[in-house]
Amino acid sequence: MQPLTMRICHLYPTLLSVAGDRGNLFAIQRRCEWRGFATEVTEVGVGQSADFTQYDLILFHGGQDKEMDVAARDLVDKAASLRDAVEADVAVLAVCAGYQLLGHYYQPFTGPRLEGVGALDLRTEGGNTRFMNHIAVECDFAEGGPQTLVGFENHSGRTYLGPRAAPLGRVVAGSGNNGEDGGEGARYRQVYGTYLHGPVLPKNPWFTDHLIRAGLRHRYAEVAPLAALPDGAEERAHTAAMQLAMRLKGKMTALEATVWR
Amino acid sequence: MTRGGPLGTARLAAALAAGKLAAKTGRVLRVGGGTSLPGMVARRIDPGVLRKVIGGSRARKIVVCGSNGKTTTSRMLAALAQASGKRVTQNRTGSNLLQGVTAVAVNGASLLGTLDTDVLVFEIDEATIRRAVPEIEPDVVIVNNLFRDQLDRYGELYSVAAALENMIRGLPPEATVVLNGDDPMVASFAPDAVCRRLYFGVRTDDVGTQVPEHAADTIRCVKCQHDLVYSKAYISHLGAYVCPNCGYSRPPLDVAVTHAELDPVGASRITLETPAGTLTYSLALQGLHNVYNSAGAVAGALALGLDPAAASAAFAGLRPAFGRLEDIPAGDKHIVLAFVKNPISYNTTLRTIMQRPGQKHFLSAHSNAVTDGEDFAWLWDIDLEELAPQVASLVTSGTKADELAMRFKYAGVPEERMRVVAERPAALDAALAEVPPGGTLYVLSGYTPLHELRRVMVQRGWVPPFWEE
Numbered sequence: 001m002q003p004l005t006m007r008i009c010h011l012y013p014t015l016l017s018v019a020g021d022r023g024n025l026f027a028i029q030r031r032c033e034w035r036g037f038a039t040e041v042t043e044v045g046v047g048q049s050a051d052f053t054q055y056d057l058i059l060f061h062g063g064q065d066k067e068m069d070v071a072a073r074d075l076v077d078k079a080a081s082l083r084d085a086v087e088a089d090v091a092v093l094a095v096c097a098g099y100q101l102l103g104h105y106y107q108p109f110t111g112p113r114l115e116g117v118g119a120l121d122l123r124t125e126g127g128n129t130r131f132m133n134h135i136a137v138e139c140d141f142a143e144g145g146p147q148t149l150v151g152f153e154n155h156s157g158r159t160y161l162g163p164r165a166a167p168l169g170r171v172v173a174g175s176g177n178n179g180e181d182g183g184e185g186a187r188y189r190q191v192y193g194t195y196l197h198g199p200v201l202p203k204n205p206w207f208t209d210h211l212i213r214a215g216l217r218h219r220y221a222e223v224a225p226l227a228a229l230p231d232g233a234e235e236r237a238h239t240a241a242m243q244l245a246m247r248l249k250g251k252m253t254a255l256e257a258t259v260w261r
Numbered sequence: 262m263t264r265g266g267p268l269g270t271a272r273l274a275a276a277l278a279a280g281k282l283a284a285k286t287g288r289v290l291r292v293g294g295g296t297s298l299p300g301m302v303a304r305r306i307d308p309g310v311l312r313k314v315i316g317g318s319r320a321r322k323i324v325v326c327g328s329n330g331k332t333t334t335s336r337m338l339a340a341l342a343q344a345s346g347k348r349v350t351q352n353r354t355g356s357n358l359l360q361g362v363t364a365v366a367v368n369g370a371s372l373l374g375t376l377d378t379d380v381l382v383f384e385i386d387e388a389t390i391r392r393a394v395p396e397i398e399p400d401v402v403i404v405n406n407l408f409r410d411q412l413d414r415y416g417e418l419y420s421v422a423a424a425l426e427n428m429i430r431g432l433p434p435e436a437t438v439v440l441n442g443d444d445p446m447v448a449s450f451a452p453d454a455v456c457r458r459l460y461f462g463v464r465t466d467d468v469g470t471q472v473p474e475h476a477a478d479t480i481r482c483v484k485c486q487h488d489l490v491y492s493k494a495y496i497s498h499l500g501a502y503v504c505p506n507c508g509y510s511r512p513p514l515d516v517a518v519t520h521a522e523l524d525p526v527g528a529s530r531i532t533l534e535t536p537a538g539t540l541t542y543s544l545a546l547q548g549l550h551n552v553y554n555s556a557g558a559v560a561g562a563l564a565l566g567l568d569p570a571a572a573s574a575a576f577a578g579l580r581p582a583f584g585r586l587e588d589i590p591a592g593d594k595h596i597v598l599a600f601v602k603n604p605i606s607y608n609t610t611l612r613t614i615m616q617r618p619g620q621k622h623f624l625s626a627h628s629n630a631v632t633d634g635e636d637f638a639w640l641w642d643i644d645l646e647e648l649a650p651q652v653a654s655l656v657t658s659g660t661k662a663d664e665l666a667m668r669f670k671y672a673g674v675p676e677e678r679m680r681v682v683a684e685r686p687a688a689l690d691a692a693l694a695e696v697p698p699g700g701t702l703y704v705l706s707g708y709t710p711l712h713e714l715r716r717v718m719v720q721r722g723w724v725p726p727f728w729e730e
Contacts (some may be wrong), residue, residue, distance in 0.1 A: 017642070
């Protein structure tokens with residue numbers, strides 16, 4: 001029997017790879033492999049045209065300002081197809097710069113505005129300080145009940161959601177979208193945008209599985225419930241990150257919380 | 262030399278006396294090697310202590326900075342200067358923040374502030390460049406390379422680059438900056454600077470690949486952002502590059518490795534072309550990164566006016582620096598201690614270890630103490646997938662022990678070969694217990710746990726305290 005196969009698009013794999021975010025791809029691949037699913041990964045870089053509706057899952061990660069600028073200019077040619085994919089319920093994980101670029105625009109603290117893809121109803125304004133925190137977020141996706149996400153945020157952009165996007169979750173510790181409204185990330189159809197690095201998926205296996213399920217559902221009419229995996233190592237890493245976030249809660253940056261500085 | 266009159270002199274003397282006392286106390290109490298506490302104490306009494314002592318010294322001064330290779334390059338430079346008959350003072354324990362740099366002045370100077378030496382070698386952390394370099398007023402500055410390193414500590418790569426560039430612009434015409442020409446960003450630094458410049462790099466087909474590895478940082482043109490084309494990539498983004506869009510390319514190298522014969526267990530054979538002629542030497546320190554370090558050190562020595570011919574004698578006797586694949590006999594076993602701090606240093610170390618045959622035993626330790634950074638996402642940029650098939654046993658330790666275990670699990674190391682032992686001494690025992698007699702334990706560790714583990718080894722008499730080296 002042909003194994004279930006998920007087609008993954010890794011967008012700008014070399015350009016946007018600043019904080020070990022390729023770990024998200026590894027997490028998806030391993031957890032598919034452990035369940036007997038196959039994955040096909042296509043890397044799409046600057047100048048390459050792509051029909052994004054043919055993928056089941058798109059990974060769109062973070063980068064520094066210069067890399068983001070290059071990506072924004074290249075996205076002009078990719079935006080329409082990306083919007084089509086989103087409306088066709090392709091699953092998307094967008095992190096940091098990728099998350100910001102899926103919105104309407106990113107206005108840096110200094111310099112010209114970068115136009116976004118417009119697939120998510122949100123905008124981002126650059127600030128003159130950075131949020132650098134261990135972060136914990138409470139999510140309730142209905143399916144599976146309330147869950148927590150843990151990670152590390154490192155961004156100066158403040159993101160504000162419009163009415164057509166819902167926050168991914170509520171900040172328990174850390175700053176999240178803008179440090180003001182308590183929201184972190186955004187959800188729309190099967191798009192999941194977040195500021196969480198870490199990378200986010202390995203330490204939050206429930207979220208990885210949620211994306212795998214969404215990706216498979218894009219391709220297959222019926223998907224059986226995912227087999228449970230022995231997640232001891234993942235749960236311990238999750239718990240350790242959660243404790244760290246709670247211990248440093250309320251600090252502007254994780255660095256300020258350390259003893260000497 | 263004692264700017265500020267009698268009061269200034271008294272203050273400097275008080276600062277030096279207090280700093281020296283702190284160093285002595287630290288050694289007696291065995292709380293540390295006197296590597297940064299003396300500087301901290303002395304600066305509190307006289308913030309100008311570094312400028313006064315170093316500025317008053319007639320020694321030639323050289324600063325080594327950049328992401329990777331600072332400690333080893335500094336040791337090579339010191340060995341080279343010593344082999345040419347010079348007296349050398351340096352911060353040789355990798356204590357490279359402002360306090361550690363100041364400690365060199367405190368420990369080395371008399372109470373009157375006289376520092377009697379010929380060559381001063383400072384390795385300086387990226388975060389300290391802006392403050393330390395103007396106080397030192399160096400004759401030569403070496404910039405090794407620029408890799409992403411603990412982004413949460415230093416901000417983005419580009420702000421570190423900007424700080425380095427400003428520092429170079431501040432150097433006077435008689436000073437020399439020695440730049441790694443193989444690093445597209447470092448090579449582009451401050452073309453408008455008034456100081457002299459020397460480029461070093463590697464120019465041989467003996468080593469390297471066609472395409473940069475995953476963790477490469479600068480693979481786009483620093484001038485126009487177009488993707489660079491490499492005819493040769495040596496380590497990460499270091500190599501022979503050209504921008505097909507605007508024509509920016511590697512500058513002509515003044516000091517170039519033209520032949521490199523690497524041996525996974527023995528010494529490397531190097532041929533180096535310099536403005537002073539061709540040198541050949543063997544290098545007991547393994548790996549291509551050390552070939553770069555040696556080329557940078559020779560270029561720095563040339564800029565200082567030293568005789569580069571001393572390189573051969575100087576490099577032959579080099580032992581690895583603290584935690585740089587340092588071989589430590591532990592009873593009937595061996596420990597190889599590897600300090601790993603960012604994807605590039607980690608990958609480079611892994612490649613060197615993986616060239617040794619057979620399955621291996623490992624201890625991996627990381628902690629989120631201030632010197633180690635808070636964000637360990639970079640663990641996912643390391644090619645641990647390549648190491649996984651060689652792992653016979655693995656113990657993870659430090660405050661990040663759980664996260665490490667998970668990372669190795671996703672790299673493909675079977676869980677039954679792994680154990681989490683957060684406490685450092687117990688982790689060392691657990692890891693050593695897996696090693697058969699005559700075997701080797703490879704310790705891959707961040708800064709803080711490495712010191713903790715080494716302290717255990719000192720207590721057991723396997724290795725001397727590092728400040729006695």
